[in-house]
Every structure is written in structure tokens, then in C-alpha cells.
Amino acid sequence: MEIQSAFNSGIQGFQKATDEANQAAANIVAGTASRDESTVSQTESSQIAVNSEKKIPDLNQSIVDLKVAEFQAKSSAQVIKTADEVLGTLLDVTA
Secondary structure (H helix, E strand, O other): OOHHHHHHHHHHHHHHHHHHHHHHHHHHHHHHHHHHHHHHOOOOHHHHHHHHHOOOOOHHHHHHHHHHHHHHHHHHHHHHHHHHHHHHHHHHHHO
16 A cells, blocks of 8 residues: 555545535534524414425434544544654655
8 A cells, every 4th residue: 555545545534524524514503593493483384384394404413423524534634644654664764
């Protein structure tokens, strides 16, 4: 395995984790805002019908997705760190 491919794998994993964390955070905000809207508009029956038709993200799943993204970022950072250590060892051996 090449050191460069290990770095690339770590970077790609970290970028994917960042994207997934951003999406999960956006879903959490959207779910919270939707719940606040439905609480305010409960007296208006037409508004309740509109809110029930909207796709409200599941907060529990969004929180789990956020935690998964955290673990993915940590493991990708470990891959980058290990690749860096291996490269340092190779440079020490060849020097």
C-alpha cells in the first residue's frame, strides 16, 4: 500500500464525515424548527394539515447520524496520523 493512498483515504473519509455531520446538523435544525412551527400553529386547523404534509426529519436518526460522523472523522484522523507515522519511519530508515 502506498503512503499517498493512505493519506487520500483518510482525507476522503474526513471530508465524507464532515459532509454527513453538516447534513445531520441541518436535519436537526429543520426538525426542531418544524416542531416549533407545529406547536405554534396548533390552533389553526389548516396550518396543522400543511405541517403534517411536510417531511419532518427524525431527530433521533439525525443525532445517531451525527454521532456516526464523529466516529468516522476520528477514525479517518487516525488513518492520517498512522500514514504520517509510517512515512516518518520510512524516512528515518532510508536516511
